[in-house]
Amino acid sequence: MKQHPLCTDTEQVTNVLDLAIPARVKQEWAELQTRRHFLGRAGKVLGWAAAASLLGDRSLRGDNYSAAGAQGGESLKFPNFAPKAKRAIYLFMSGGPSQVDLWDYKPNLAAQFDKDMPDSVRGSQQLTGMTTGQARFPVAPSHWAFKRYGQSGTWVSNLLPNTGRMVDDLTIIKSTNTEAINHEPAIMLMNTGNMNAGKPCLGSWLAYGLGSMNDNLPTFMVLQTKLNTAENNQPVSSRLWSSGFLSSEYAGVGLRSAGDPVLYLTDPNGVDREVRRKMLDAVNEINRQTYEELGDPETNSRIAQYEMAYRMQSSVPELADLSKEPQSTWDLYGPDAKEPGTFAYNCLMARRLAERGVRFTQVYKRGWDMHDNVTKILPIICQETDRGCYALITDLKQRGMLDDTLVIWAGEFGRTVYSQGGLTPDNYGRDHHPRCYTTWMAGGGVRPGITYGETDDYSYNVVKDPVTVRDFNATILHCLGIDHNKLAYKFQGLDQKLTGPVPASVVSGLLA
Amino acid sequence: MLPSNQSTRIAWGASLGLSLLLLSLPWLVRLDGHPHADWQQFLGRFHPLAVHLPIGLLVLVPLLEMAGSHRPALREAAGFVLVLAIAGCLIALSLGFLLAYGSGNAGAGVTRHLWGGVVLTIVVLICLLARPQWNAQGGRYAYPALLACMLIALVWTADQGGSLTHGSNYLTQYMPAGMKRVLALGSVQPSASFYAKHIHPILDANCASCHGEGQAKGGLRMDSYELLMKGGQDGPVIVAGSAARSVLFQRITLPPGHKQFMPAEGKPPLQPEEIAWIKAWIDQGASPTLAKLAGVTIREELPEVPIEPVGDYSALMPEIQKMEQGQGAKLKQVSAKPSDGLILFTVDAASTFDDAQLAQFQKFAPYIVEAELGRTAVTDASFDTLKQFIHLRALHLEETRITGAGLPKLASLSHLSYLNLSGTQVTAASTASLSAIKSLRHVYLYNTPAQPAPATTGTPQPKEKNAQ
Numbered sequence: 001m002k003q004h005p006l007c008t009d010t011e012q013v014t015n016v017l018d019l020a021i022p023a024r025v026k027q028e029w030a031e032l033q034t035r036r037h038f039l040g041r042a043g044k045v046l047g048w049a050a051a052a053s054l055l056g057d058r059s060l061r062g063d064n065y066s067a068a069g070a071q072g073g074e075s076l077k078f079p080n081f082a083p084k085a086k087r088a089i090y091l092f093m094s095g096g097p098s099q100v101d102l103w104d105y106k107p108n109l110a111a112q113f114d115k116d117m118p119d120s121v122r123g124s125q126q127l128t129g130m131t132t133g134q135a136r137f138p139v140a141p142s143h144w145a146f147k148r149y150g151q152s153g154t155w156v157s158n159l160l161p162n163t164g165r166m167v168d169d170l171t172i173i174k175s176t177n178t179e180a181i182n183h184e185p186a187i188m189l190m191n192t193g194n195m196n197a198g199k200p201c202l203g204s205w206l207a208y209g210l211g212s213m214n215d216n217l218p219t220f221m222v223l224q225t226k227l228n229t230a231e232n233n234q235p236v237s238s239r240l241w242s243s244g245f246l247s248s249e250y251a252g253v254g255l256r257s258a259g260d261p262v263l264y265l266t267d268p269n270g271v272d273r274e275v276r277r278k279m280l281d282a283v284n285e286i287n288r289q290t291y292e293e294l295g296d297p298e299t300n301s302r303i304a305q306y307e308m309a310y311r312m313q314s315s316v317p318e319l320a321d322l323s324k325e326p327q328s329t330w331d332l333y334g335p336d337a338k339e340p341g342t343f344a345y346n347c348l349m350a351r352r353l354a355e356r357g358v359r360f361t362q363v364y365k366r367g368w369d370m371h372d373n374v375t376k377i378l379p380i381i382c383q384e385t386d387r388g389c390y391a392l393i394t395d396l397k398q399r400g401m402l403d404d405t406l407v408i409w410a411g412e413f414g415r416t417v418y419s420q421g422g423l424t425p426d427n428y429g430r431d432h433h434p435r436c437y438t439t440w441m442a443g444g445g446v447r448p449g450i451t452y453g454e455t456d457d458y459s460y461n462v463v464k465d466p467v468t469v470r471d472f473n474a475t476i477l478h479c480l481g482i483d484h485n486k487l488a489y490k491f492q493g494l495d496q497k498l499t500g501p502v503p504a505s506v507v508s509g510l511l512a
Numbered sequence: 513m514l515p516s517n518q519s520t521r522i523a524w525g526a527s528l529g530l531s532l533l534l535l536s537l538p539w540l541v542r543l544d545g546h547p548h549a550d551w552q553q554f555l556g557r558f559h560p561l562a563v564h565l566p567i568g569l570l571v572l573v574p575l576l577e578m579a580g581s582h583r584p585a586l587r588e589a590a591g592f593v594l595v596l597a598i599a600g601c602l603i604a605l606s607l608g609f610l611l612a613y614g615s616g617n618a619g620a621g622v623t624r625h626l627w628g629g630v631v632l633t634i635v636v637l638i639c640l641l642a643r644p645q646w647n648a649q650g651g652r653y654a655y656p657a658l659l660a661c662m663l664i665a666l667v668w669t670a671d672q673g674g675s676l677t678h679g680s681n682y683l684t685q686y687m688p689a690g691m692k693r694v695l696a697l698g699s700v701q702p703s704a705s706f707y708a709k710h711i712h713p714i715l716d717a718n719c720a721s722c723h724g725e726g727q728a729k730g731g732l733r734m735d736s737y738e739l740l741m742k743g744g745q746d747g748p749v750i751v752a753g754s755a756a757r758s759v760l761f762q763r764i765t766l767p768p769g770h771k772q773f774m775p776a777e778g779k780p781p782l783q784p785e786e787i788a789w790i791k792a793w794i795d796q797g798a799s800p801t802l803a804k805l806a807g808v809t810i811r812e813e814l815p816e817v818p819i820e821p822v823g824d825y826s827a828l829m830p831e832i833q834k835m836e837q838g839q840g841a842k843l844k845q846v847s848a849k850p851s852d853g854l855i856l857f858t859v860d861a862a863s864t865f866d867d868a869q870l871a872q873f874q875k876f877a878p879y880i881v882e883a884e885l886g887r888t889a890v891t892d893a894s895f896d897t898l899k900q901f902i903h904l905r906a907l908h909l910e911e912t913r914i915t916g917a918g919l920p921k922l923a924s925l926s927h928l929s930y931l932n933l934s935g936t937q938v939t940a941a942s943t944a945s946l947s948a949i950k951s952l953r954h955v956y957l958y959n960t961p962a963q964p965a966p967a968t969t970g971t972p973q974p975k976e977k978n979a980q
Binding site for chain 2: 077078079080081082083148151152153213214215216326328355356357398399400403404481
């Protein structure tokens with residue numbers, strides 16, 4: 001090992017690995033050496049680093065791989081306590097669903113039609129560039145009537161008749177609020193706890209903390225819903241299911257919404273399963289040598305991913321084969337579910353993934369960004385999603401899976417009560433609204449049939465029991481048995497967490 | 513302590529007269545249970561406001577007397593405070609009487625509270641008379657004993673008054689269960705009828721403070737089924753079979769601002785689901801014994817089965833870890849706490865996992881708290897192994913070939929709270945034995961002969977069977 005330039009002792013070269021320090025510190029040091037290797041330093045410690053990683057390793061597979069989880073050193077840290085939910089399904093409503101038109105019933109607003117929203121309600125809030133120049137902020141009451149549903153007597157818009165039928169199973173949060181007012185920062189904040197890209201998302205944190213429950217499918221899967229051009233779509237990108245600084249094994253694996261669910265999964269003509277296996281063995285051997293030489297944990301991630309892809313060659317076709325689903329499934333999810341890539345299809349797929357031991361499934365539905373023409377677009381998207389949500393919850397419940405599955409329905413923010421652009425008796429637009437929006441959860445760990453939090457008369461500010469994004473995420477982690485303060489990873493000199501450095505708290509009012 | 517001079521004789525005489533007047537007041541002006549003049553009620557409603565001043569003063573008197581042994585100035589103040597307290601007592605008593613008389617309150621609780629107030633005022637009067645002698649080191653114990661009596665009377669009267677405003681279980685409602693047991697409160701075994709389990713608690717919490725043992729406004733008491741059905745001075749409030757014709761239901765469903773809306777006096781309205789239950793209960797005959805109502809399902813808040821530590825399996829850890837690496841059935845810890853037990857996952861080997869393989873897990877049997885055997889090849893023979901999983905809390909057998917013939921063998925699993933039999937061939941008859949498992953909270957029978965799959969898009973409800 002090369003001596004430090006400031007060292008005056010020419011005889012004795014101390015080996016860090018001989019020092020009386022904990023093995024954990026040695027390993028951390030060895031890993032840092034790995035990085036220095038790339039900066040041109042060779043070291044005999046690298047072999048040790050590789051060996052250490054391999055010794056603590058459970059296998060070169062995707063779950064609980066300890067090179068990536070090396071920071072802990074202990075065999076199992078999570079869940080911190082016995083969880084209520086083993087898995088979660090996150091229905092992400094990208095674009096910002098209108099809480100005013102769907103959930104947050106304000107009957108008194110009808111009398112306020114086209115009246116100016118009082119300045120005191122908005123206060124000093126900075127608006128988006130889309131409405132900040134508006135001369136006035138006329139109140140646009142919801143175009144749709146609301147109805148009470150269930151024993152909880154929850155008010156739900158007529159746009160969501162099926163969702164209404166299951167309100168007694170939902171935990172509705174009317175006081176969710178975020179700090180971001182534009183899509184990209186808001187959607188990053190919701191998914192990763194930070195407005196800037198580069199941090200791991202909820203699904204990656206869960207995969208990192210809890211590991212996989214099965215060998216043949218990834219721990220974290222992402223289903224995107226096919227584009228509906230009648231709606232106003234904002235892009236969603238793989239940044240949202242990125243593992244950030246965690247090992248790339250924990251990134252979400254997407255299923256395509258059309259064609260083969262996973263590209264290049266079928267063997268090319270003339271290549272059978274055995275040949276494929278031999279090829280993978282050879283590639284893995286090469287990768288293993290690279291790892292021994294360089295000790296970069298990402299090499300192991302690559303090996304694990306190849307192995308996972310090999311197993312997915314048989315598990316994915318079985319997953320995507322819906323021919324064995326009985327008629328009752330189609331009666332429940334509706335005819336849309338037969339068409340790959342629709343929201344209903346993805347809901348059905350989420351149930352199938354849950355059955356097959358996938359820890360976390362995130363379904364993305366775009367199109368909720370309605371700056372104008374709300375009365376035309378909102379019914380389309382509600383029609384598209386309402387039945388799928390109902391079918392998923394009902395299906396999980398009847399199969400006894402809702403007890404240990406947490407389902408989350410949320411967007412990145414809500415929409416303004418005032419109209420963006422022209423307000424007519426028949427139509428209006430709504431701008432982004434971060435100060436309050438409605439989300440819901442259902443299933444393992446949360447209390448069914450309640451509505452949490454209250455907003456003011458204009459559905460503008462939270463007046464009772466606010467739930468910040470970090471509280472929201474802390475609560476999700478709690479349902480899965482994780483103390484959000486303990487799910488941390490050292491990076492850039494910080495103990496990085498999903499809930500960030502600002503104190504977050506589990507919302508006990510939501511828990512069962 | 514006998515009157516010695518002229519002025520004390522006058523004081524004693526006046527006090528005696530006042531006491532007699534107070535004692536005879538309830539006979540002079542009878543509380544007849546009918547509302548009287550509005551001005552009486554107007555003034556009377558200041559009673560709850562005025563009553564707190566003398567309470568504070570009366571608590572202060574013994575404190576001042578005690579502190580006075582070190583700081584004589586405080587003892588001088590005690591006499592003044594006592595005089596103030598008497599004035600406060602008399603004002604509060606008058607207002608209270610006006611309130612009871614004006615509003616037509618004549619329940620047993622009101623009477624008790626009234627007598628409490630009268631007795632308390634008289635005790636305070638005697639305290640005032642006894643004090644000068646005690647101050648002059650005459651009777652050593654009489655005055656402190658009187659003060660003690662006064663405090664007891666004060667606490668009792670205040671408690672009676674509090675029960676009138678807030679209901680008699682106001683203080684004990686959220687008492688920790690352990691404390692309740694020690695105090696032997698609420699040990700009455702609740703009856704299983706819908707009335708006892710759901711209707712009575714609603715009425716008790718929202719109505720009985722005005723329509724109960726304490727007060728019986730409008731002659732109506734709602735603290736027992738018989739009294740509720742008897743109704744008030746204007747007749748019955750419940751017409752069995754018709755919520756719409758029942759005064760009780762009409763009054764709770766008025767707009768909250770309405771003069772006749774109940775609960776009155778700004779108390780919070782009933783919850784929508786509570787109203788729905790009352791409606792269903794009246795519509796279906798207002799029975800005191802009926803256990804279930806059509807169309808009403810209430811999530812049973814059965815206590816969770818406590819998690820019992822499974823014991824030490826650290827000697828088996830190498831084997832458990834080795835299993836986790838292989839691709840097949842594996843055991844995983846529920847949480848970082850080993851005593852939370854292990855979960856058996858079979859999803860990767862489901863198609864080949866059979867009874868023989870399950871039998872190999874026998875040595876882990878006491879440590880397994882959850883077994884995921886859905887879609888495996890296990891049969892009814894598996895119950896011979898499963899019955900040894902003594903800490904089993906959740907058992908997944910969905911879409912397996914079991915028929916239910918072995919289900920009675922699960923009877924020994926005293927922690928089992930979740931059982932999933934969806935998509936199997938179990939029948940209603942074969943699941944009957946499950947009622948013996950008292951810990952069972954959720955049984956899923958979706959798509960079985962015991963509960964066929966729904967044919968249409970209706971509202972398919974899972975069968976949540978409660979074993980109790």
